[in-house]
Amino acid sequence: MFKGVYNWIDERLDITPMWRDVADHEVPEHVNPAHHFSAFVYCFGGLTFFITVIQILSGMFLTMYFVPDIINAYKSVDFLQHKVAFGGIVRGMHHWGASLVIVMMFLHTLRVFFTGSYKAPREMNWVVGMLIFFIMLGLGFTGYLLPWDNKAYFATKVGIQIAESVPYIGTYIKELMQGGEIVGAETLTRFFAIHVFFLPGALLALLAAHFFMIRKQGISGPL
Amino acid sequence: MAHGHKSNEKVVFVGDSRVRKKASTGPVTPPDYSAYPGKSEAFIPNFLLKEWMVGVVVLVGFLVLTISEAAPLGYPADPTNASFIPMPDWYFLFLYQFLKLQYVSKDYVVLGTVGIPGVAFGALLLAPFLDTGKERRFYRRPITSILMFMSLISVFYLTKQSWDHYEHELKITNSVPEHITREEKAREAAEEAAKAGLPAGSPPPEIPLVEAKDPTATAIIEKAKCVQCHGTDLKGNDAAGIPSFHGIGDKFSKEELVDIVTNGKDNMPSFKDTLSAEEIDQLTTWLSKQKAPAK
Numbered sequence: 123m124f125k126g127v128y129n130w131i132d133e134r135l136d137i138t139p140m141w142r143d144v145a146d147h148e149v150p151e152h153v154n155p156a157h158h159f160s161a162f163v164y165c166f167g168g169l170t171f172f173i174t175v176i177q178i179l180s181g182m183f184l185t186m187y188f189v190p191d192i193i194n195a196y197k198s199v200d201f202l203q204h205k206v207a208f209g210g211i212v213r214g215m216h217h218w219g220a221s222l223v224i225v226m227m228f229l230h231t232l233r234v235f236f237t238g239s240y241k242a243p244r245e246m247n248w249v250v251g252m253l254i255f256f257i258m259l260g261l262g263f264t265g266y267l268l269p270w271d272n273k274a275y276f277a278t279k280v281g282i283q284i285a286e287s288v289p290y291i292g293t294y295i296k297e298l299m300q301g302g303e304i305v306g307a308e309t310l311t312r313f314f315a316i317h318v319f320f321l322p323g324a325l326l327a328l329l330a331a332h333f334f335m336i337r338k339q340g341i342s343g344p345l
Numbered sequence: 346m347a348h349g350h351k352s353n354e355k356v357v358f359v360g361d362s363r364v365r366k367k368a369s370t371g372p373v374t375p376p377d378y379s380a381y382p383g384k385s386e387a388f389i390p391n392f393l394l395k396e397w398m399v400g401v402v403v404l405v406g407f408l409v410l411t412i413s414e415a416a417p418l419g420y421p422a423d424p425t426n427a428s429f430i431p432m433p434d435w436y437f438l439f440l441y442q443f444l445k446l447q448y449v450s451k452d453y454v455v456l457g458t459v460g461i462p463g464v465a466f467g468a469l470l471l472a473p474f475l476d477t478g479k480e481r482r483f484y485r486r487p488i489t490s491i492l493m494f495m496s497l498i499s500v501f502y503l504t505k506q507s508w509d510h511y512e513h514e515l516k517i518t519n520s521v522p523e524h525i526t527r528e529e530k531a532r533e534a535a536e537e538a539a540k541a542g543l544p545a546g547s548p549p550p551e552i553p554l555v556e557a558k559d560p561t562a563t564a565i566i567e568k569a570k571c572v573q574c575h576g577t578d579l580k581g582n583d584a585a586g587i588p589s590f591h592g593i594g595d596k597f598s599k600e601e602l603v604d605i606v607t608n609g610k611d612n613m614p615s616f617k618d619t620l621s622a623e624e625i626d627q628l629t630t631w632l633s634k635q636k637a638p639a640k
Contacts, residue, residue: 133355149392151383156395165399172400173407196421203418204531210415215407217416222407224436235472235493238481245473252470259436266434272523275422276431284444287454304424345482 147337152344164341166230171329173223180216181318188268190314192307195270220262227258239342247335250328257325264317270310278313279305419523426585428612429523430514439500442507465496519611520586530583552592552637554579562631565624569616586611594635602629 132138151157153164187206189198202209231251234240240248267278282305286296301308386392433441440462444450449457468475476489483490515521556562566572566579571590575581579590588596597605606625609615616625 145387145389147388148385149388150385154384154386154392154395155399157384162399165396168396169400169403172403176407192422199418203416211411214411214414214416218407218410218414221435236483236490238476238483238486240473241476241479241481242473248473249470256466262434262436269418270422271419272422272426272429273417273419273432275424276429277433280431280441281433281437284458287458289455289459306424342481 143337147340150341150343153341163229163233166226166233170223170226170230173219173226174325174329176215177219177223178322180212180219183212184216185318188314190268190311192270192310195268195310199269220265223258224262227255231255237342237345244335244339244342247332247339250331250335254325254328254332257321257328261317261321261325264313264321267310267313268317275305278309415528417522417524419527420583423585428518428520428585430511430518430520432511435504435508438507439503442503442510468492552589552635554591555594555634555636556631559631561627565620565628568624569619569628574613590632590635592635592637594633595637597633599629599633602632 153161155162155165184202187198187202187209189195199213203213204210234248234251263278263281267274282296282299285299286292288295299309299312301312432438443461444454444457446457449461472489476486478486480486572579574587575590576587581587581589583589593602603625604610605613606620606629607615607617620628
């Protein structure tokens with residue numbers, strides 16, 4: 123049955139080379155934790171992606187309840203946390219996952235740095251990786267405001283004040299982030315849009331580039 | 346016909362405009378690891394299963410954390426709250442603390458927000474173009490490694506310092522992070538509700554004011570401007586730690602109330618210059634009557 127469906131699609135789209143390319147490429151021994159336990163450091167990149175997938179899935183479920191306006195944002199998070207079945211777990215996964223993804227990405231970056239894997243010919247992949255790092259920090263910053271409690275509000279206020287101190291363009295950055303005179307209703311909808319549409323879009327594009335390059339160039343050799 | 350049909354293909358496209366596969370270039374050929382001695386294996390399923398084992402360990406740790414520690418939630422944002430200590434998420438603490446240092450704040454803040462972080466993160470972004478040597482082992486490229494180690498030490502140190510400073514501030518302002526207060530209050534309310542036989546999660550019963558229209562009390566409340574902090578409904582502000590007048594008689598005796606109004610308590614100022622001793626006596630008599638109705 124499965125084979126029949128697969129063959130039907132394959133005849134039309136010729137997907138076998140694509141799939142074989144993803145599945146069959148050789149993974150060398152020096153990155154395999156089954157052969158050398160210390161090779162687990164090579165898993166941090168994969169784990170970052172794993173946690174990112176958890177973030178995307180849990181985030182999708184959170185948006186089923188979250189209401190991005192200043193009257194209801196807090197109430198909807200409160201409802202989700204305390205009334206919805208497993209709501210606390212899903213929000214917990216998104217909350218702690220946000221920290222964990224930063225930790226994993228940090229470790230992955232250090233592994234690449236200290237093994238000198240960013241060197242030629244992999245320079246572009248390092249730059250893309252750093253851009254992913256910045257996008258992740260942006261996701262952390264914008265997501266922090268969304269529960270709309272005092273901690274969220276005042277942290278964002280301070281963050282925007284810091285951005286404002288940038289010479290020449292500071293006031294424009296502030297206006298762009300804040301969407302008005304104060305941190306308020308406009309800021310919340312704006313941060314929500316940035317957090318769930320703009321940054322994840324950019325993230326997925328950069329991840330695609332990251333994976334394409336690692337596939338094309340292969341993992342760096344043993345030291 | 347522009348494109349001839351190849352009889353060996355199962356599907357025949359009408360007007361075939363597909364990009365022709367060049368005979369010379371096959372699909373992306375994976376790099377050859379035969380140069381390295383050792384056992385390489387296929388990505389799916391052999392290697393991915395091993396990576397998944399590491400993933401499972403992480404996943405279990407992650408889920409244990411998620412289940413044991415609820416995601417924090419404080420009180421709703423109140424822009425007028427002047428006593429709240431702002432704190433970014435932990436991974437921004439080092440930058441936050443950095444901006445408090447003398448030569449990167451106030452007059453030099455541009456150096457702190459753009460200058461030094463710009464150079465540091467710019468260098469990190471462009472690392473492959475700055476460290477162009479062929480050597481990959483970190484102990485054979487000391488400049489790059491030392492710069493990274495020093496940055497890491499600074500980041501850890503600043504983060505620790507920032508957190509210590511936050512704990513110190515909590516101590517001197519005698520405050521507790523809101524999500525903890527909120528959780529404790531919710532637990533107390535649930536316990537009380539359980540005692541009273543109410544279903545869990547029902548809101549605490551409203552306590553009405555006793556003798557709400559009492560003319561002497563109303564006049565004194567107006568004179569002392571109690572409503573400025575305790576609210577026009579005299580219900581206080583839980584989030585800011587301002588108590589409600591409703592049911593205050595259950596929490597304090599008349600003598601305690603006299604002491605609080607005369608000498609102040611926590612953030613509440615003393616009223617001994619605003620009100621006469623007689624007025625304080627009348628007000629506290631009224632306050633001590635504010636008890637929850639008997640059940």
